[in-house]
Amino acid sequence: MPDHPLPPRASRTGLVLFWVYVALYGGFMALVLARPDLLALRPFGGVNLAIAAGMGLIAAALVLAVVYMVARADR
Amino acid sequence: MLHDTSPAAIAIFAAFVGGVIGLSMYLGRAKQSARDYYAAHGQIHWFVNGIAFAGDYLSAASFLGICGMIAFSGYDGFLYSIGFLAGWVVALFVIAEPIKELGTFTLADALDARFKSPAIKLAVAVSTLVVSVFYLIPQMVGAGSLITPLLGLPHAAGVIIVGVAVTLIVVTAGMVSTTWVQFIKGSLLVFFCAVTTGLILDRGLVENTGSLAPQVRTVRPDGSVLVDGAPQTRDHDLRPVGTLSRLPERYAGRRATGPLGPLEYLAALEDSTVVTWTAQKRVDAAGAHTTYAPVERQGGDLLKPGGYFRGLTSGKLADRLDFASLMLALFCGTASLPHILIRYYTVKDAAAARKSTVVGIAAIGVFYVLTLYLGLGAMTSGALDPTDTNMAAPLLARSFSTTLFAVISAIAFTTVLGTVSGLIMAGSGAVAHDLVANVFGVAMTDHEKVRCGKIAAAALGIVAMALGILFKNFNVSFLVGWAFHIAASANLPALVMVLFWPRTTRQGVAAAVTVGMLAALGWILLSADTFEKVYGLSRDLAPVPFSQPGLVTIPLGFLVLVSVSLLTPPATRPA
Numbered sequence: 001m002p003d004h005p006l007p008p009r010a011s012r013t014g015l016v017l018f019w020v021y022v023a024l025y026g027g028f029m030a031l032v033l034a035r036p037d038l039l040a041l042r043p044f045g046g047v048n049l050a051i052a053a054g055m056g057l058i059a060a061a062l063v064l065a066v067v068y069m070v071a072r073a074d075r
Numbered sequence: 076m077l078h079d080t081s082p083a084a085i086a087i088f089a090a091f092v093g094g095v096i097g098l099s100m101y102l103g104r105a106k107q108s109a110r111d112y113y114a115a116h117g118q119i120h121w122f123v124n125g126i127a128f129a130g131d132y133l134s135a136a137s138f139l140g141i142c143g144m145i146a147f148s149g150y151d152g153f154l155y156s157i158g159f160l161a162g163w164v165v166a167l168f169v170i171a172e173p174i175k176e177l178g179t180f181t182l183a184d185a186l187d188a189r190f191k192s193p194a195i196k197l198a199v200a201v202s203t204l205v206v207s208v209f210y211l212i213p214q215m216v217g218a219g220s221l222i223t224p225l226l227g228l229p230h231a232a233g234v235i236i237v238g239v240a241v242t243l244i245v246v247t248a249g250m251v252s253t254t255w256v257q258f259i260k261g262s263l264l265v266f267f268c269a270v271t272t273g274l275i276l277d278r279g280l281v282e283n284t285g286s287l288a289p290q291v292r293t294v295r296p297d298g299s300v301l302v303d304g305a306p307q308t309r310d311h312d313l314r315p316v317g318t319l320s321r322l323p324e325r326y327a328g329r330r331a332t333g334p335l336g337p338l339e340y341l342a343a344l345e346d347s348t349v350v351t352w353t354a355q356k357r358v359d360a361a362g363a364h365t366t367y368a369p370v371e372r373q374g375g376d377l378l379k380p381g382g383y384f385r386g387l388t389s390g391k392l393a394d395r396l397d398f399a400s401l402m403l404a405l406f407c408g409t410a411s412l413p414h415i416l417i418r419y420y421t422v423k424d425a426a427a428a429r430k431s432t433v434v435g436i437a438a439i440g441v442f443y444v445l446t447l448y449l450g451l452g453a454m455t456s457g458a459l460d461p462t463d464t465n466m467a468a469p470l471l472a473r474s475f476s477t478t479l480f481a482v483i484s485a486i487a488f489t490t491v492l493g494t495v496s497g498l499i500m501a502g503s504g505a506v507a508h509d510l511v512a513n514v515f516g517v518a519m520t521d522h523e524k525v526r527c528g529k530i531a532a533a534a535l536g537i538v539a540m541a542l543g544i545l546f547k548n549f550n551v552s553f554l555v556g557w558a559f560h561i562a563a564s565a566n567l568p569a570l571v572m573v574l575f576w577p578r579t580t581r582q583g584v585a586a587a588v589t590v591g592m593l594a595a596l597g598w599i600l601l602s603a604d605t606f607e608k609v610y611g612l613s614r615d616l617a618p619v620p621f622s623q624p625g626l627v628t629i630p631l632g633f634l635v636l637v638s639v640s641l642l643t644p645p646a647t648r649p650a
Contacts, residue, residue, distance in 0.1 A: 008176045008425075010169045010574065018168035025161050029402050032154070032380050033395050036387050040379040046342040050150055050379045051447075054157050058440045061164050065433040068167065072429060 013071045017064045024060055028053050076313050076460040080227030083481035088226065088488050092240050095256045095492070096247075102255065103248030109524040112249035113180035113504055114420035119251075121427040123258050125434020128418055130257030132159075132409070132435070133264055133442060134210075134494040135217040135465075136555045139487060141443075142471075143464030145450020146317065147351070149377030151384050152450055156443035158402050162409025163439060167432040170410045172425035173574050180420060181504040182413045183513070186569050186588070190581035193514050198588040200509035202565040203413040205592060207502045208542070209558040210414070211495060215543025217465070218491045224466060225484040234543035237488070241495045242536030245503065246529040250421055253496045260493035263486055265438055268445040271468075271483065274475050275452035279332035280343055283318045283457045287350065287369045290314060292462060295362040313367070315470070317459035320371055321348035337448070344374040344451060351377070351454075352461050367461045377454070397621035401556070404625030408559030411566035414494075414501035499535050506531035553608065557599050560625045565592035568632030576640075583640030591632030598624035 010018075031038060031053070039050035047055075110116050119127070137159065144152030178185035183199035215234050222233025244252050290313050293301040300307040307313075323346035326332055332343055348371055355366045381387045386394025409415060419428045453459060453471035460466045469487060473480035507527040511517050519527060568587045572579045599605055602622035603614035 008173045008574075010173060014168035014172075018164065021161070021164045021168075025157075025164075025406065028157075029399065032387065033399060036380045040375060042345070046338050048345060048375065048378055051153075051341055054150075054153050054447075055444065057157050058160055058444060061160055062437055062440050064164070065167055065436045069430060069433045072426070075426060 078224040084484040087485035099247040099252035112525045115250040119421040121431040124431035126261040127257040128435030129438035130261030130493040131497040139465040142468040146453035146467035148383035158405030166410040175428040183509045192581040194585040200505040203505040238540035245532040257493040272448040279335045281331040289368040319455040347374040400623035400626035407563035411562040414497040502535045503532040561595045564595035564628035580640040580643045582643040583636045586639040587636035590635045595628040
């Protein structure tokens with residue numbers, strides 16, 4: 001019977017950032033499901049919340065990815 | 076609509092195909108080891124790998140499908156973009172580094188690293204092939220469907236050109252040539268989408284009402300086509316649609332806004348009035364009639380959710396669960412796609428895997444922002460074909476110049492080449508490395524492993540061409556969605572639990588992959604969408620409450636893995 005060493009895991013930093021993004025993505029999808037009418041609002045006068053939140057989620061993925069790369073730069 | 080063929084598009088596409096096949100032959104001139112063929116010897120630079128991720132991932136569905144959906148339905152196409160990109164967060168933070176350290180050539184290597192179990196290798200190899208084939212069919216059918224309007228060649232020619240080119244790319248130098256083709260494709264795609272977006276913003280919004288008379292297209296039983304009751308010709312065809320009938324008050328007295336900034340463009344479109352076209356179908360003895368009728372809508376209505384996902388505003392719980400299930404599958408599916416995961420083996424270490432994912436997220440994120448502008452630009456370009464949403468991006472390009480049309484058309488084909496080569500590579504590894512070598516136990520030298528992989532790739536290329544021709548008249552666009560659900564249900568529970576739960580057993584992994592795959596597939600086959608679009612039956616006959624399975628089958632995969640693992644002996648731990 002061979003030994004079965006535990007596999008390498010994702011880093012704690014990665015998991016924290018993962019849950020941050022899950023909260024952002026989940027929050028946005030909850031809003032789309034529960035109150036899609038709110039996403040038509042334009043609190044900043046220009047683009048509506050639907051566009052701002054969608055762009056924000058894409059930007060957040062990139063920002064968190066860069067944070068992760070910097071945080072793990074020495075590994 | 077009948078489209079003029081573009082000799083320039085044919086020339087650009089031929090030059091690209093000739094160039095990448097020449098490059099593949101150059102890269103494949105030296106003798107290859109199995110590690111060279113399956114994993115580019117782990118020597119691909121992380122930046123190249125990151126752009127190749129984009130080239131692998133951004134399929135025709137992403138480029139043509141999302142642009143078309145935004146152009147015809149508004150914001151909801153962007154929800155797909157958000158979901159597709161979010162999946163990369165799972166890949167980066169949870170999967171990338173461990174899978175690089177666990178595996179060698181295939182997804183089965185990683186899931187089976189602790190256990191050395193033929194049952195796991197068999198289950199994962201089958202799941203890899205199922206996911207890859209479901210992903211492959213729409214790519215090949217898409218190649219055939221695009222070639223007629225864009226290059227003027229028959230459907231089968233598109234399928235065979237893509238199939239032969241991809242097979243040559245893969246068998247000459249395996250993962251090395253596949254990577255470089257995907258790198259070139261990813262770079263071209265993002266660059267030319269950025270150029271087109273720049274042109275859209277420079278043009279701004281233009282009032283262009285055109286004729287608002289309804290149009291009727293009839294397909295007669297003999298296959299001939301009538302437009303408004305007369306035979307369809309180049310001089311008597313459907314009018315292009317997609318116009319802006321009124322600019323916002325602040326542009327009163329002007330017919331065009333002039334150049335706009337990225338946010339200004341969106342704000343101005345929200346306050347404009349846009350003409351979209353509905354399609355009503357009716358069948359009688361004279362043929363199948365589709366009536367296209369104009370509807371004036373406020374731009375703001377098109378830039379909020381609900382244009383395509385009508386369930387969001389229907390008030391029915393099942394419709395909302397259907398949407399939630401799709402978004403969950405997009406989030407979980409990316410990090411479970413075998414043809415994406417094998418790209419982690421082409422870089423030298425976990426740090427390179429991490430950095431290449433960040434580059435991939437940047438390239439893919441920029442691309443998805445650009446597709447929003449491409450879709451909205453097409454929506455108001457006055458150039459849309461009401462019969463074909465997939466033509467939105469090329470026709471938008473033609474509204475600027477025939478040269479840009481030629482370039483975007485050629486890139487649409489290169490999009491298919493890049494994705495299909497990754498799928499053939501994943502399938503080749505599943506057949507030759509997982510099934511032949513590890514499940515059936517065929518002893519092979521290193522050279523024989525390469526030869527077996529190349530034979531498998533050539534066979535998969537032939538299968539892909541046959542499926543592309545066989546499914547010509549079949550609505551296959553939803554198969555990519557199926558692939559995400561099946562991948563997420565079969566592979567993600569096993570991947571996550573192997574990494575995070577020490578009590579996971581080999582039986583648990585094999586059971587979770589098998590049950591997840593079959594449950595997702597079974598649910599899809601019993602869904603209302605499949606009843607209506609595939610079987611031609613009433614949606615009401617479907618026994619499952621909503622069409623997208625992920626919300627049920629992904630948790631089911633976790634449940635099966637935990638239950639079976641607790642009921643079976645734990646793996647021996649190191650002393």
